Amino acid sequence: MIEIVETGPFNTVQDLGRPGYRDIGVSASGAMDPLAVKIGNILVGNAEGAAVLEIQTFPFRLIFKRRSAFVVSGTDGNPLLDGIELLPWYAYNAEVGQVLELKQPPKLARAYVAIGGGVDVPCIMGSRSTSLRGNFGGNAGRPLEKGDRITVGEEAGILPIPASGLGVVEPAVALRAFFPRSAEGSLLIRALPAGEHRLFAGDGEAFWGQTWRISSRSDRTGYRLSGDPVVPMETVEMRSHGVVPGVIQVPPGGEPIVQMSDANTAGGYPKIAGVIECDLWRLGQARIGTRLQFVRSSYAEARAIEQAVASYIEDVRRTSGLIKRALKAMA
Amino acid sequence: MIAPSNSHALQREILSSTKARARVSSIGARSFLLEAPGDFDLAAQRRIWALSQQVKGWSDIAEIIPGMTNILAILKETPEDPDVVVDRLLEAWDNARSIDLKGKTIEIPVHYGGQHATDLPALCDLSGLSDRDVVRIHHEATYRVFALGSAPGFGYLHGLDPRIYMPRKTVPSLRMEKGCVTIGGMQTGVAMLTGPNGWNSIGFAEMQMFDPTSASPAMMAPGDTVRFLPARIEL
């Protein structure tokens, strides 16, 4: 059991999402940075898809009502346990009554709190993610509020976390060869042309060539981008069709929208491009105001990145398990 | 083989599909959208239903989203060669035989007019019909659920009488109540969530049509027949 002591708005319970129901209009939801969820869960000894807390407004504080292993992942801010500064991306043990505090991180958007045993809210339609739009799932279908008491699953069979903690070389560092930044420091997000790309002049050069800014009208549903509007050469009447996170639509105003985790299941705006799936977590960590550029990708590149990420996750799983077992044996 | 009973219809469809091929595009590296050529009609949607049933069974498919005469196929993994996926979808479309889903019939009691019918006067102006006629035309028709999407359990209903077509608003209503009976272009449907909505409201339905805790959360399914029953008319 944990209790929320302090929280900003729109902090929710999330897991890897609720795919499989988009054909009945249910958004997949799920964490904006699924890679952080997987690594956090692996480090505490959970299944990689266990439910966690997604914190995107700060400060945030919770109190542990039971001795628990926990990780704060995804973020570049140092969590505090009873005021003692800890490292992000590290598993630690919290004693009963200890308070975990997350302050506004320096650069990144979202922190994930994984707890040994997993956040145990009811599993609805195969997921514990909060569907904010549908008002179901997660913590009674709504964001976390001060005073909420949330059950945590049993830690049975979980290997103990070493007293000084156990962490990882975070993905952005371990996989930096696969996730470059531009020389000017803007975020490079790789994408492939989508259905209506041909309607934009000069092979979409106005879209690919400029640096966009994530506008303040951005949330878990989608990011609106500010910049020089891109307008199709002709207007087409689109029939409503399925969409997925990463789709970059161009509404009549010409400022693109990138659909994110709470993406609507259907859309009808012209689609200029689609972010490759393995870059979505980086977009999920980009804050309002972030400058970004889209880079044309390829299927071969997308596959290479996916494989690198998968082998990193597998390496963390195997090595952290091995170390925990070795330290337990030596203890 | 070819069913003898409607071979004419079948030949016509094969002919039309060779005239204009379906189009396949992609979203990201794993999702592929097939859009049927030709009109937005029941014939095209029946082939989409057939295609959906087939594609759903492919081993590399994570999920499908049937839309309005289109289908989005989401793969489990990024394919090595996207052209192979495109060809496979096009071939499946070319071979898709029209099916008619044996759906159930859903009767939805509607309170026409009243406080929720915010766009009924505008629809009367647009159509030149009286409010009474608009309501009568709406509830006398029989509708088919083409697909679900946009909101949990929301069914896009086909079969609206062209006399009461009304384009979506360019500026959506900021807060439309869940339950509003709405018209969007040539379609109708019942709003499933309270919030911004670009469709035009002419009435209100109390019926609960989505329950996330149920084994089958959505009441409507593609192919279902929907009738609106005028429980109350307040004009």
Added chain:
Amino acid sequence: MSAIDFSDPATIAFLTDALTAAGVAGLEISAPSGQLRIVVSSAGEAKIGSNRSAQPGSVSPVLVRAPLAGYFCVAHRSGSAEVSSLPRAICATDVLGFIRVGPVLLPVSAGRSGTVTKLLAEADAMVGYGAPLFEIEVQS
């Protein structure tokens, strides 16, 4: 005896496989009964040696030793060049460095309050289990 019998060939084989799979170069385990050392050669076959525990030498000043075999990191972010100046006062829970095995980092905490006077291992060097990393002078 510890819970795991390190003289059991099956245990050694398991550990060797796990080390190879994890891309770890070696592992040293000390138990009262002796010491087990597995070094995975580049070809993937393991050399295994074990010997009797050596008598500990003089204990002053106190050494902070590697809790595990792996790469010694002074800072938790490879690439960050922040190396604290010595000598430096620390308390028992302070993390002085890290042992990295593949992508996983194990913090090395001081274990006692005092003053770190010496860095005894090279940054990013492979260190064995029990290798001295820091020297601490305990305040009395």
